[in-house]
Structure formats: C-alpha cells, structure tokens
Amino acid sequence: MTESNQINSSRRQLIIRGAKAAASIAAAVGVARWLYDPKGPEAKTAPDPFFGEAKGLPDFSVPRKDGQVISIVKGENRAKTVNKAIELLGGIERFINPGDIVVIKPNVGFATPPILGATTHPDVITAVVKLCYARKAKKVIVTDNSINDPASCFTISGISKAASAAGAEVIMPRESYFSPLTLEGGSLIKDWPIYCAPFAKANKLIGIAPLKNHHRSAASMIMKNWYGLLGGRRNVFHQDINNIIAELAVLVKPTLVILDGTVTMMTNGPTGGSVSDLKKTNTMIASCDMVAADAFGSSMLNLRPADLPYLAIAEKAGVGTVDYESLKPLRTEVT
Amino acid sequence: MKITTVRRINQLFFFALFVWFCIVTTVGEKFWQIRNWPINWILQLDPLVALGTIISTRKFYGPLHCALGVVILTIIFGRFFCGWICPFGAIHQFVGYLGNRRKKLADKIRLNAYRKAQCIKYLVLIFFLGMAAFPSLASTLQTGLLDPIPLVTRSFQLVLLPIFDRGTYLTSVNARYYEFGWLILAVFAAAILLNLVIPRFYCRFICPTGAFLGIISRFSIWRIGKIKSKGIECKMCEKACEGGCEPNGNIKIAECVLCFNCRDGCQHHHIAYKTVPSLAGETQVDISRRGVVLSFVSGVLAAPAIRLSGKVASNWYTGVVRPPGALAEPEFLKRCLKCGQCMRVCPTNVIQPAGIEGGLEGLWTPILNNRIGSSGCQLNCVACGQVCPTSAIRPITLDEKRGLGVFESAGPIKLGTAFVDQGRCLPWAMDKPCIVCQENCPVSPKAIFTKDVFTTVRDGVVSIKQVTGSTIEIDRDIPADKFATGDYYVLFEDGSRCKISSNTATSVGISEGKLPASAGKIEIQVRLQKPCVDIEKCIGCGVCEHECPVSGRRAIRITAEGETRITDRRLLL
Numbered sequence: 054m055t056e057s058n059q060i061n062s063s064r065r066q067l068i069i070r071g072a073k074a075a076a077s078i079a080a081a082v083g084v085a086r087w088l089y090d091p092k093g094p095e096a097k098t099a100p101d102p103f104f105g106e107a108k109g110l111p112d113f114s115v116p117r118k119d120g121q122v123i124s125i126v127k128g129e130n131r132a133k134t135v136n137k138a139i140e141l142l143g144g145i146e147r148f149i150n151p152g153d154i155v156v157i158k159p160n161v162g163f164a165t166p167p168i169l170g171a172t173t174h175p176d177v178i179t180a181v182v183k184l185c186y187a188r189k190a191k192k193v194i195v196t197d198n199s200i201n202d203p204a205s206c207f208t209i210s211g212i213s214k215a216a217s218a219a220g221a222e223v224i225m226p227r228e229s230y231f232s233p234l235t236l237e238g239g240s241l242i243k244d245w246p247i248y249c250a251p252f253a254k255a256n257k258l259i260g261i262a263p264l265k266n267h268h269r270s271a272a273s274m275i276m277k278n279w280y281g282l283l284g285g286r287r288n289v290f291h292q293d294i295n296n297i298i299a300e301l302a303v304l305v306k307p308t309l310v311i312l313d314g315t316v317t318m319m320t321n322g323p324t325g326g327s328v329s330d331l332k333k334t335n336t337m338i339a340s341c342d343m344v345a346a347d348a349f350g351s352s353m354l355n356l357r358p359a360d361l362p363y364l365a366i367a368e369k370a371g372v373g374t375v376d377y378e379s380l381k382p383l384r385t386e387v388t
Numbered sequence: 389m390k391i392t393t394v395r396r397i398n399q400l401f402f403f404a405l406f407v408w409f410c411i412v413t414t415v416g417e418k419f420w421q422i423r424n425w426p427i428n429w430i431l432q433l434d435p436l437v438a439l440g441t442i443i444s445t446r447k448f449y450g451p452l453h454c455a456l457g458v459v460i461l462t463i464i465f466g467r468f469f470c471g472w473i474c475p476f477g478a479i480h481q482f483v484g485y486l487g488n489r490r491k492k493l494a495d496k497i498r499l500n501a502y503r504k505a506q507c508i509k510y511l512v513l514i515f516f517l518g519m520a521a522f523p524s525l526a527s528t529l530q531t532g533l534l535d536p537i538p539l540v541t542r543s544f545q546l547v548l549l550p551i552f553d554r555g556t557y558l559t560s561v562n563a564r565y566y567e568f569g570w571l572i573l574a575v576f577a578a579a580i581l582l583n584l585v586i587p588r589f590y591c592r593f594i595c596p597t598g599a600f601l602g603i604i605s606r607f608s609i610w611r612i613g614k615i616k617s618k619g620i621e622c623k624m625c626e627k628a629c630e631g632g633c634e635p636n637g638n639i640k641i642a643e644c645v646l647c648f649n650c651r652d653g654c655q656h657h658h659i660a661y662k663t664v665p666s667l668a669g670e671t672q673v674d675i676s677r678r679g680v681v682l683s684f685v686s687g688v689l690a691a692p693a694i695r696l697s698g699k700v701a702s703n704w705y706t707g708v709v710r711p712p713g714a715l716a717e718p719e720f721l722k723r724c725l726k727c728g729q730c731m732r733v734c735p736t737n738v739i740q741p742a743g744i745e746g747g748l749e750g751l752w753t754p755i756l757n758n759r760i761g762s763s764g765c766q767l768n769c770v771a772c773g774q775v776c777p778t779s780a781i782r783p784i785t786l787d788e789k790r791g792l793g794v795f796e797s798a799g800p801i802k803l804g805t806a807f808v809d810q811g812r813c814l815p816w817a818m819d820k821p822c823i824v825c826q827e828n829c830p831v832s833p834k835a836i837f838t839k840d841v842f843t844t845v846r847d848g849v850v851s852i853k854q855v856t857g858s859t860i861e862i863d864r865d866i867p868a869d870k871f872a873t874g875d876y877y878v879l880f881e882d883g884s885r886c887k888i889s890s891n892t893a894t895s896v897g898i899s900e901g902k903l904p905a906s907a908g909k910i911e912i913q914v915r916l917q918k919p920c921v922d923i924e925k926c927i928g929c930g931v932c933e934h935e936c937p938v939s940g941r942r943a944i945r946i947t948a949e950g951e952t953r954i955t956d957r958r959l960l961l
C-alpha cells in the first residue's frame with residue numbers, strides 16, 4: 054500500500070467511524086428526548102394514587118316492566134322453580150338475546166359442598182346456563198372471586214362441574230383481572246381493584262346467590278354477593294359493611310338476579326358447615342330489583358327489612374324498592 | 389504540563405468535589421452544610437444511573453440529564469469518565485499506585501496486562517440491565533449495588549464519614565448509626581484492597597458503568613493507539629496502563645480509560661491519542677454471544693426469582709417503613725440506587741440502609757428505624773425527598789407531607805401506623821402512669837389519645853384505723869411517700885375519690901374533698917391514662933416509638949400498615 058492509499062484508507066475509516074459515532078449520539082439524544090421526564094413521578098392531590106385511572110362497569114340491565122319485577126316460586130326442585138320464576142318475569146327472551154355473552158356470578162365463596170348451602174347450588178347454575186344456551190347465547194361465563202382458594206371452591210361447590218357440563222366457561226380470578234375503579238358519588242369504592250376483566254366483553258350479567266345468615270351484615274343474599282367483585286384487601290370494608298354492600302349494589306347493574314331460598318342458612322353464616330344450620334324453605338326468587346329480592350329474602354331469615362340497613366341505603370340511592378309487595382310479586386308453586 | 393499531570397489534577401479535583409458534596413449533605417445552618425450545593429451532581433453524571441432508570445422506568449428523569457453529556461463525550465472521546473472523573477476510579481488508581489510502586493518493571497507490566505476475565509464487567513452490566521428490563525416479570529433496579537458512584541457515595545456517607553466523625557464530630561453533633569454499615573464497608577474495603585492484587589481491579593473486572601462506557605466508546609473519534617506498526621518492544625507503555633488494555637499490541641479499545649500513562653511513558657513517542665486507530669491493531673469488546681445471552685437471561689429470570697419471596701406482594705415485611713414521599717414499592721424498587729443520600733441527609737438519622745427484610749432486592753434501600761437516631765421522622769422535614777437523585781423518594785413539599793393546601797383532600801402522607809403493645813405498655817400492663825407517646829405525638833389534634841381509668845394498686849385495699857384531720861391512719865404498712873406523687877387516689881366506700889397528697893408507712897393524707905367516716909375500708913388507686921392510637925390521625929412518624937421509655941422492644945411501634953403510598957395497605961376506608 055502506498056502512503057497516499059494508507060492516508061485515504063484511514064480517512065475513509067475515520068469518516069465511517071465518525072458517521073457511526075454521530076448516529077450513536079443521535080440515537081442517545083433521541084432516546085433521551087423521547088423518554089425525557091422533567092418532573093418525575095407526580096404529586097397526587099387526591100387519595101389513593103396506586104391503582105391508576107378509574108373505569109366503570111357496564112350497565113347490564115334490561116328495561117323495566119311494571120308488574121314483572123319480581124317473582125316468587127315455591128317448590129323443592131331448583132331446576133323447575135328457577136325456570137318458572139324466570140318464565141313469570143317474561144321468560145329468558147326478555148333477558149337474553151341470541152349472540153349475547155352472559156356472565157353468571159354465583160356465590161362461590163367457600164370450599165364447601167353444595168349440601169351445606171354456603172355456595173350457590175350447582176342445580177341453579179345448570180338450569181340458568183341451559184336457558185341461556187337455549188336462547189342461543191354465544192357464550193356463558195361463570196366466575197367469582199372466592200374467599201377460600203378459588204380452585205377448591207369451584208371444585209368442591211360442584212359449580213365448576215355443573216357449569217362446564219352445561220357448556221359454560223369457568224373463569225378463575227387472577228390478579229391481572231382486577232382494575233381500579235371509582236364509584237362516582239360513593240365514599241368507599243375509590244380507586245379500588247374490582248374484578249372487571251370477565252365482564253369486559255359480556256353484555257349480560259346474572260347474579261345467583263344462596264340465602265344465608267351473615268354475622269356482620271345479618272344476611273347475605275343478592276347484594277352481598279357482589280362483594281365477590283372486590284379485589285385487594287377487601288375485608289377493610291367490613292368496618293362499614295352496610296355502606297359497602299349498598300355501594301356495590303349501585304355499582305353493579307345486573308340483567309337479572311336469582312335468590313335461591315330452596316334451603317336457607319339460618320345460623321352460623323355465611324360459612325355454615327353443618328346441615329343443622331339449614332332450613333328447608335322451598336322458595337326461588339327471580340328479580341330485576343335486587344333490593345326487593347333481598348327485602349323479601351330477609352323475611353325468610355325471620356328478619357325485617359329494617360334489620361338490614363343496606364336495603365334502605367340502596368333504596369335511597371335508587372337501586373330498588375324495599376317494599377317488595379308494592380311491586381306485586383308474581384307468585385306460584387311448582388311440584 | 390504533561391497530560392497525565394492534567395489528568396491527576398482533574399481526578400483530584402473531582403475527588404475533592406465528591407468528598408465536599410458528601411460533607412455538605414448534612415442539614416444545618418453552616419455554609420458547609422446543605423446550602424443548595426449540587427450534592428447529587430456526580431451521581432447525576434453517572435451514565436449507568438441514567439441508563440438503569442431509563443430501562444426500569446421507561447423514563448429519563450430530568451435531573452439526570454448531565455449523564456447524556458457524559459454519554460455523548462464518551463462516544464466521541466472514549467472512557468474519559470473512568471480515568472478523569474470517577475472518584476472511585478481515582479481512589480483505585482491511587483491505591484493501586486501505592487500498592488505496586490515498588491514492584492519491578494516486569495511485574496508492573498505483567499500486572500497491567502489484559503486479562504480475559506475483564507469481560508466479567510460486561511456480564512455484570514448485562515445481568516443488572518436484564519433484571520430491570522421487564523416490568524411484566526418484575527423489574528428491579530440493582531445496578532446501585534455495584535455502580536461505582538452510588539457505591540462510593542454510600543461508602544463515604546454511611547461508613548467513612550460517620551467513622552471519621554466518631555471522635556471529631558466535624559459533620560454531625562452526635563455519632564451517626566447505620567445498620568448494615570459493616571456490609572457496606574466490607575464491600576468498599578474489598579474493592580479497595582483488591583488493588584493490591586491487581587491495580588484498578590474493580591474497574592477492570594467488575595465495574596458495570598465502565599462496561600457501559602466501554603461499549604459506547606466503540607466508535608470514538610479519538611483513540612489511544614500506536615502510530616508505528618512496528619516498534620521497539622520495550623513495553624514501557626504498559627507498565628502503568630490503568631485499563632489493562634495493552635496499548636503496545638492489539639489494543640483492547642473498550643478497556644482504555646484514557647489515563648495517558650502509555651503516551652507519557654513511551655520514550656519513543658510511538659503512542660498517540662489520534663483519530664487514527666492503532667497501527668498495531670485494535671480489538672473491540674471481548675465477550676462471547678453465549679456470555680451475553682446467558683447473563684441477560686439470568687438477569688431477566690433473577691428478578692422474578694427474587695420476587696418469589698413475596699416480599700413485594702402479600703408477604704411484605706411490616707418493618708419496611710419507607711421515608712415520606714417514597715413511591716409505591718414496585719416503583720420505588722425501579723428507582724432506588726441505594727446511594728445513601730437520604731440516609732446521610734436525614735437530620736435525625738432515622739433513615740437506615742435496610743438488610744434483606746424487604747426482600748433481597750431491598751438491600752441498602754432506605755427504611756426507618758425509630759430506635760436509631762434522635763427523634764423519628766420530623767413533622768416539618770422533607771430533606772430525604774429533596775436529595776433523592778432518582779425520585780424514588782419524591783421531592784415532596786411540606787404541604788404534601790402534611791396534607792395542607794391543595795393536598796387537603798389527599799390527607800397527610802402516612803408512613804405507617806403506630807400500634808400499642810398493651811402487654812409492654814406501662815399504663816396498660818404495669819399500672820404505671822406514663823403517656824410519653826401521647827405527649828410527643830406531633831400531630832394536631834394528637835393521634836394518640838388516652839383512656840383514663842382508676843385502678844386499685846396491688847394490696848391497695850386497706851382498713852381505716854382512725855381519721856385525724858385530713859390524714860387517714862390505716863391498719864397496714866404501705867411504702868412511705870410512694871403514693872404522694874399526684875397520681876394516686878383514695879377510693880372511699882361511697883364511691884368518691886380524693887387525691888393522696890402525702891403518705892407515711894401507716895397513713896395517707898388527702899388534700900381536698902370531704903373526709904370519710906372514721907371506719908371501713910379504702911382503696912388506694914392509681915390514675916392511669918392508657919394510650920390509644922387514632923388511626924385516622926396517625927401518620928406513622930415514629931416519634932412516639934422513639935420516645936417510648938420501654939427502651940428495647942418498644943411498647944408502641946410503627947409498622948407499615950396504613951401507609952399511604954400503597955393503597956392496598958390501607959387500614960381505613
């Protein structure tokens with residue numbers, strides 16, 4: 054190589070290297086500008102910054118029809134009574150349209166067998182899932198955020214088996230399914246993790262709860278069943294149980310609720326644990342008004358609606374009617 | 389002046405500046421205390437601080453912008469930061485020089501030869517960046533463990549200055565304490581002493597910042613190299629080579645720290661800092677693809693592996709009480725450098741370097757220990773957030789800390805909650821009046837209130853022998869003067885009570901109220917104020933815990949339940 058070649062070559066090298074260095078600098082400056090954050094993490098002037106932006110739950114309700122708000126059906130056979138109760142309200146056609154995605158929220162709080170009545174009875178799940186599919190629902194989802202270990206709860210309660218057998222999809226709760234939510238006008242549900250993901254794609258919601266005694270709130274029925282939508286360390290809300298139940302009732306706008314009083318847990322609720330806690334009461338309630346359903350349910354626990362302060366709070370918030378008789382419940386009996 | 393002299397002056401300047409910034413990181417009114425000195429400037433220059441936080445947070449925090457300058461200059465000039473600025477590097481260079489100056493020339497050349505193991509620092513860097521890279525797995529910033537600037541800052545602030553202060557009290561009025569300071573010292577001492585084995589051991593083999601700068605100096609315009617392809621093999625250029633980059637032969641350009649010892653050492657002027665690569669050849673960063681992949685994947689997996697402890701989830705340790713303004717734990721762990729600035733500036737010394745109680749990744753992060761220091765977390769102090777270089781502790785205002793002004797609806801920042809241990813508390817368990825905690829609660833109205841009760845003292849039921857004036861003679865011996873302290877009362881059979889104003893071994897004197905019948909029984913009672921915590925008011929500052937006279941395991945203690953930085957830990961609705 055001649056000297057001039059050498060100089061040319063090193064000059065060329067320098068230009069190439071210089072270009073690469075310039076490109077590196079440009080990349081560094083570009084990244085720095087792109088990600089530049091002059092202020093850093095922001096001060097929060099409102100409480101509870103941790104869970105981020107608040108969203109809402111969709112409204113799943115269907116238009117109200119006077120005279121077809123609540124039905125009370127006597128009978129031992131859950132499949133028959135629940136079918137009849139829905140039929141009285143206008144049939145499944147009123148609530149579900151072909152192609153709907155339906156979420157069923159039973160009470161799967163405890164890992165106890167159906168015979169102990171602490172969880173929604175699988176027979177009701179089966180009946181309702183079948184009804185939805187008969188109405189050509191696209192998909193039925195059964196889910197809950199259990200108190201005991203979810204997998205054990207779904208298995209031992211028989212709900213997993215019943216739901217799957219009827220063709221429903223069972224969704225187990227998972228941390229990422231919760232998102233922060235604030236109830237407008239509420240005082241408790243502020244930026245609190247709510248079990249939202251399973252409801253995101255659904256357009257109908259059916260709540261199905263057993264009828265139980267409850268030591269903190271006197272009764273656990275439809276409205277208390279929405280406690281299962283709370284995530285996080287939700288038990289802090291036991292400090293104000295009536296308001297949290299009422300706020301949940303405001304937050305959740307279901308299509309239809311079913312209160313299963315075929316057996317009623319009279320004592321030792323909400324876990325029960327013995328058949329001696331149960332009483333045969335042979336009643337199935339279907340309702341578009343959960344306050345009315347729970348108000349009626351209280352009578353089966355030998356309580357007055359006034360014994361459940363959350364009913365009055367929810368009524369005041371416009372959720373429903375405590376005086377269920379004024380709604381002219383449709384009553385019948387099936388054998 | 390020789391360029392190496394300029395370099396030495398520069399190193400000395402930055403080292404002195406660093407020490408000065410350490411010294412002034414103290415709250416006080418003297419000029420050499422915190423007076424808007426840019427105490428974080430060297431941390432802000434550190435390019436790995438910027439890179440690490442960019443990767444963990446996906447944001448380039450404004451005050452770190454100086455690091456971009458270092459990056460740009462490194463891309464143009466090479467690793468000048470290591471050889472000219474880094475105070476840790478300066479210490480290594482000095483100790484390495486002292487330790488090896490008497491060695492023979494051949495030994496010096498051998499000591500400063502390139503070693504394959506110098507690639508370890510790149511693996512360390514990649515491992516740490518892997519730990520920070522994936523928030524969905526568990527991103528955690530651990531560069532601070534070995535990043536030289538946080539390391540040397542922590543070592544000076546939490547170990548060397550406090551040791552130095554022990555006898556001299558130059559920078560603090562009282563001795564400072566730092567739990568786990570011994571471990572910080574151990575790491576620092578090991579890094580320093582390794583210079584006696586190989587000079588600049590830390591820089592060559594471990595330093596992740598040097599590794600990063602080595603990588604980005606790849607295209608540097610100016611570089612050290614030989615200007616003669618064939619020369620005399622005297623190797624004088626390698627006798628004091630700080631980077632161990634072998635300038636005589638095929639220079640390992642990423643290892644060169646621009647010390648210029650080779651250039652000044654060469655009597656033949658064969659070495660120059662020019663725009664032309666070394667005519668004896670250059671080698672780029674010497675790491676295998678396998679090494680890169682392995683260390684990156686290990687880092688990525690190490691983060692969720694550490695989180696298996698559940699310490700950043702439901703198994704969080706109640707004693708991890710963070711300073712006011714600290715971000716929620718996962719965000720905090722993405723930013724904290726473990727540099728110790730908050731612990732040094734804290735006027736009360738309550739902020740301490742954590743052990744691994746908050747998880748392995750929480751080592752040396754700031755937690756409050758109310759048994760150390762002068763007085764818990766002061767109500768009107770926000771010093772820690774003001775000095776945090778990465779906003780792991782946000783620079784909050786007093787208004788925000790106390791929930792005033794625009795922060796009124798958010799309420800005050802709570803660090804945790806005070807819990808009374810009724811089994812250890814003097815009034816609760818031992819019938820002794822106390823309420824030091826209530827007195828010292830700085831919140832207004834106080835977060836500690838008392839339940840006032842009268843309790844009959846041990847063997848306190850006695851029979852009246854005779855009543856003379858306001859003195860009641862009793863039938864049994866009692867300790868003289870014990871009950872005349874103002875806290876003791878006599879309960880009469882009719883239910884009325886009088887304060888005891890004097891007592892002898894056989895009588896009690898009362899000062900006011902009606903006198904009883906001259907026979908029957910009386911009870912000697914103590915008036916107790918039993919402290920209770922109002923969790924709506926308590927901010928977890930720890931002054932009560934600090935003051936509690938049960939000096940070992942305190943009878944009132946702060947734990948992190950209820951801290952406002954993490955919603956899920958709230959106790960209140």
